[in-house]
Amino acid sequence: MDFIELTVQAPRELADILVAELAEVGFDTFEDNDEGFCAYTTEDVFNPDAVAEIMARYLGLGELNYSHRVITRQNWNAEWEKNFQPLVIADKVSVRAPFHPKPEGVEYDIVIMPRMSFGTGHHETTALMLENQLGVDHQGKRVLDMGCGTGILAIMAEMLGAREVLAVDVEPWTVENARDNAAENSCRVIECRLGGVETLADEAPFDLILANINRNVLLEDMHEYARLLPAGCPILFSGFYEEDLDKITAEAQRQNLEYQRHTTLRSWVSALFIKK
Structure with a gap:
C-alpha cells in the first residue's frame, strides 16, 4: 500500500491547529518545514473530502495552501536516497544509511534503510x-x-x-x-x-x-x-x-x-x- 503526502503551507499558529484536526481524520505522521508541514497517511485511510472540509474551516485565519501526492514504494526509496544525510545526536549517536561512511568519535552507530517507514x-x-x-x-x-x-x-x-x-x-x-x-x-x-x-x-x-x-x-x-x-x-x-x-x-x-x-x-x- 502507498502513502499520501499532504503538503500544507500555513503560519505556525494555524499549522498547529491543522495538525490536530488532521490527526482526527487518519494522518499519523507530521514533519515541520519552513513553510508549514507535511502530513502522511496510507492511501486506504486518506479521505480528500474530510481534508477539504477541514481546510475550508480555516481559510479565513491566514494564508493557507495545500496539496497532496501519492508516494509509491519506489518513489519513497528514491526520495530518501536523494535527501537522507548522516546525523549525529548528542555527539554520541550517529544515524546513517549504508552508503555513508561511519563518523569518527561516536559511541553508537546506527545504520538505517528507511524504505516506506518513518x-x-x-x-x-x-x-x-x-x-x-x-x-x-x-x-x-x-x-x-x-x-x-x-x-x-x-x-x-x-x-x-x-x-x-x-x-x-x-x-x-x-x-x-x-x-x-x-x-x-x-x-x-x-x-x-x-x-x-x-x-x-x-x-x-x-x-x-x-x-x-x-x-x-x-x-x-x-x-x-x-x-x-x-x-x-x-x-x-x-x-x-x-x-x-x-x-x-x-x-x-x-x-x-x-x-x-x-x-x-x-x-x-x-x-x-x-x-x-
Missing part, C-alpha cells in the same frame, strides 16, 4: 527519543518499542544493553523494514511484530516502554502501556506538540504514571514518566 532520526520526535534514551537505564531490561517505524529506537535499546526488545507496528512494510534494519545492525534480541496494542494482551511486563506515535494513539492506548509497566519503571512518550503535553500528562496521571521531565525541539516533545 524514523531516520531527522524528525524531531525520533531525535528527541534517541537523546532521551541515552539518559535511561536499558541494561538487562525488557523493552517495548511501540510504533517502531524503521526500528531505530529498538536498535538503540539493544545497543544500550537491553536483554529483550519487542518492536511493534501496524504496517506490514514497516515491520519488514524494522527486521531488515535490525539485521543490518547485527541485532540479536529484537522481535518485530505486526499489529497494534491488541497484540500485547498476553505479554509479560516490560521494564521500559518507548512510544513515539501521536497524541491520539497515546491517549487511547496509554492504559494498556501502564498495565504492562511495573511500579518504578519508566516510559518515554513522543509524537506530539508542546501544547499537548498537559493532555498527555493528565491521562498519564490517571494511569498512575508520574511526570519526570520533558525535552522539546521545534515545538515537538519527548516526555519521561515513571509508573507509581
